[in-house]
Amino acid sequence: MATSQLDNATLQEQDKHQLHPLQHPKTHADPLVIERGEGVYLYTADGRKILDGMAGLWNVDVGYGREELAQAAYDQMKRMAYTSNFAGMTNIPATQLANKLSGYAYPKLKTTFFTSGGSESNDSAFKIARYYWKRLGKPDKYKVIARQFGYHGITLAATFATGIERYHKMFGPPVPGFSHIVAPYSYRFAGELKSGETIGLAAARALEEAIQREGPDTVAAFIAEPVQGVGGVIIPPDDYFPRIREICDQYGVLFIADEVITGFGRTGELFGLNRYGVQPDILSFAKAITSGYQPLGGNQITDEIYDAILSAPDTDTWMHGYTYSGHATACAVALRNLELIENEKLVERSKQLGERLLAGLSSLKEFSVVGDVRGLGLICGVELVTDKESKTADVALAAKIMRSCLDRGLRTRNIGSTLAFSPPLTITEDEVDEIVRILGSALDSAG
Numbered sequence: 001m002a003t004s005q006l007d008n009a010t011l012q013e014q015d016k017h018q019l020h021p022l023q024h025p026k027t028h029a030d031p032l033v034i035e036r037g038e039g040v041y042l043y044t045a046d047g048r049k050i051l052d053g054m055a056g057l058w059n060v061d062v063g064y065g066r067e068e069l070a071q072a073a074y075d076q077m078k079r080m081a082y083t084s085n086f087a088g089m090t091n092i093p094a095t096q097l098a099n100k101l102s103g104y105a106y107p108k109l110k111t112t113f114f115t116s117g118g119s120e121s122n123d124s125a126f127k128i129a130r131y132y133w134k135r136l137g138k139p140d141k142y143k144v145i146a147r148q149f150g151y152h153g154i155t156l157a158a159t160f161a162t163g164i165e166r167y168h169k170m171f172g173p174p175v176p177g178f179s180h181i182v183a184p185y186s187y188r189f190a191g192e193l194k195s196g197e198t199i200g201l202a203a204a205r206a207l208e209e210a211i212q213r214e215g216p217d218t219v220a221a222f223i224a225e226p227v228q229g230v231g232g233v234i235i236p237p238d239d240y241f242p243r244i245r246e247i248c249d250q251y252g253v254l255f256i257a258d259e260v261i262t263g264f265g266r267t268g269e270l271f272g273l274n275r276y277g278v279q280p281d282i283l284s285f286a287k288a289i290t291s292g293y294q295p296l297g298g299n300q301i302t303d304e305i306y307d308a309i310l311s312a313p314d315t316d317t318w319m320h321g322y323t324y325s326g327h328a329t330a331c332a333v334a335l336r337n338l339e340l341i342e343n344e345k346l347v348e349r350s351k352q353l354g355e356r357l358l359a360g361l362s363s364l365k366e367f368s369v370v371g372d373v374r375g376l377g378l379i380c381g382v383e384l385v386t387d388k389e390s391k392t393a394d395v396a397l398a399a400k401i402m403r404s405c406l407d408r409g410l411r412t413r414n415i416g417s418t419l420a421f422s423p424p425l426t427i428t429e430d431e432v433d434e435i436v437r438i439l440g441s442a443l444d445s446a447g
């Protein structure tokens, strides 16, 4: 029986046996039961068609229903779906993918460690940093500085690297060693500006001050997303990351770029830091590496860090790895997905269509409740306020507009007072215009 013939209410009833991520009765009272997807559209079991303005969770970059990826998974599963990739064994897709990724995002990152997702990648990044400093005879360098509004995932360490209180509240006490500095959030900068200082440089200065406060001999790493997605689509000023790189170099602090959202084209560049001419020491990636068709993530590291692992005595072996590190089927799908991204020029497309989306959303600034519109490539945010002068965040309105968009056939995500947009990179011009039109109509009806 096709799923569409199942009764929506029955499916919703059966779903009561599932505990969902971030579940609260209020947000899961009437869940959408998604039956299938095609291109940028999702189709529900009760027959609705919804433009997925979030590409799943910022990740379905090549769009839904791609036979090429199904075929790649099928072929690899028949040959050998999975086997151990622990030291002493390897498999062909993982080898090929690591080779392909060598120097792919950033020239100095040539070696890849595979995980199954973004949180695992960030936990691994913290362990890589600690391992590295221990190998260099500096075991006291273990702390990680992160940022307010940063989101790094939900494993215990990633939770407390995350700079959003809601994720901490029910899971304390905090993991020791994580602290947070202000975000480079131009619309609502919470730091202090010295005279003549830009927001980008003031936000970077907060890192220098935090390193000095904690003690440079105790700080292992700084972690940052090039664009803070889950924290509200916060895009840094252009002078921020170059200064961050200088500060990390000056104090001997590793720079971890969390590119779980920004990797593989989302911002209109292949990777998020490419725009700023800056390379990290450790990279975390996930999501769009497979466009969500298989769970896969990973880290990339410099030769210096890799050498610390390769030159270790037995007693200091790199005792870290997941059952699914280098999963053969996931890696085969990733290889095919990267081909699609390249062949269809989706990075360039993200830049061009992103400009169209940003221009369209910016035209909605005529509404008195639209306080700020920001975007880079195909990741955009529209921040709602009670009035433009006071900039008071209107969280309730954002929730209302999100539901109203859904009723009109558009999926967005309300993050506090910001509505996020991150559609598949395969989106057409007409579909971009549809996003703007539906949001405009939802705002109109709320006024």
Ligand SMILES: Cc1ncc(COP(=O)(O)O)c(C=O)c1O
Binding pocket: 057, 116, 117, 118, 119, 120, 122, 151, 152, 153, 154, 225, 229, 230, 258, 259, 260, 261, 286, 287
């Ligand atoms: C920047 C960033 N890092 C890490 C994660 C966590 O990834 P995952 O949910 O795959 O564990 C996310 C998820 O949205 C993310 O946006």
